Amino acid sequence: MRAVVQRVKQASVTIDGDVVGKIGKGILVLLGVSVDDTEAEVDWMVKKLIEMRIFNDADGKMNLSLEEVGGAALVVSQFTLFGDCRKGRRPSYIHAARPETAIPLYERCVQGFKDAGIETATGRFGAMMDVSLINDGPVTLIVESPAKN
Numbered sequence: 001m002r003a004v005v006q007r008v009k010q011a012s013v014t015i016d017g018d019v020v021g022k023i024g025k026g027i028l029v030l031l032g033v034s035v036d037d038t039e040a041e042v043d044w045m046v047k048k049l050i051e052m053r054i055f056n057d058a059d060g061k062m063n064l065s066l067e068e069v070g071g072a073a074l075v076v077s078q079f080t081l082f083g084d085c086r087k088g089r090r091p092s093y094i095h096a097a098r099p100e101t102a103i104p105l106y107e108r109c110v111q112g113f114k115d116a117g118i119e120t121a122t123g124r125f126g127a128m129m130d131v132s133l134i135n136d137g138p139v140t141l142i143v144e145s146p147a148k149n
Contacts, residue, residue: 001045001145002034002143003032003144004140005027005049005141006027006030006133006135006140007136007137008025008027008074009136010023010024010134011074012074013122013129013130014129014132021121022121025071025072026119028074030078031076031106031109032079032081032096033082033101033105034082034096037097038105042109043112044146045109045145049066049143050065050067051067052065052143054066054139055068073118075110075121080093082095099125103125110122
């Protein structure tokens with residue numbers, strides 16, 4: 001599982017002119033699910049993103065978590081995070097999970113944030129989405145679940 005995480009002042013997803021998901025202070029999570037991912041990777045990712053200390057404390061040091069600052073999460077599916085661009089001119093997506101695998105894992109991720117008490121908004125899986133954000137910092141991280149042994 002792979003996520004591009006951006007600390008934001010606000011973020012939203014618009015589909016066909018309608019805002020379908022919107023948050024204030026928090027994180028925008030572009031989430032990619034690989035063919036090898038299971039519920040264990042989802043649970044690891046949710047815990048990591050909720051507890052990651054990427055928000056500033058009173059001294060301006062990144063020392064607080066999403067949970068500690070009462071931030072929100074906007075979770076957007078992003079299969080292109082598993083695009084392999086090493087050969088040719090067209091990315092290969094053979095490592096991205098097919099929808100029948102990815103959708104339940106994406107939904108579990110969203111539910112994991114909600115179950116933790118995090119205000120959570122989403123895009124729409126498989127839709128053409130316009131994602132807008134005001135990056136805070138900017139702080140942008142790539143987070144990958146640990147490799148399986």
